[in-house]
Amino acid sequence: MKTCYLVVWWVSQTPHCALFDNLEAAKAAASVRNALMVTVSGSGVGVDEVVDWYRRDEQGSPLPAEWRDGLGQLRIPWASKANPPPGLRELAASKG
16 A cells, blocks of 8 residues: 655645655655655545635636645646546555
């Protein structure tokens, strides 16, 4: 069973998120950004979406957070039609 770390932070009222495999890297990213860190473990577990209930579209639906890499660089927008969201991330690999 593998463990991953979801780090969520805000910049100018816009949520951003990144997924880490390494605990120390996740702690460092969360500490610098004053972020939330969520530990995810198990097999067949996934992060389907991260949405911001503060920011909403014209219909009142929450807007997606911007998906970032570990350095905070834009990676894949959650709601992009050109780049579909990552979907379920397999965590079945053994720890090592």
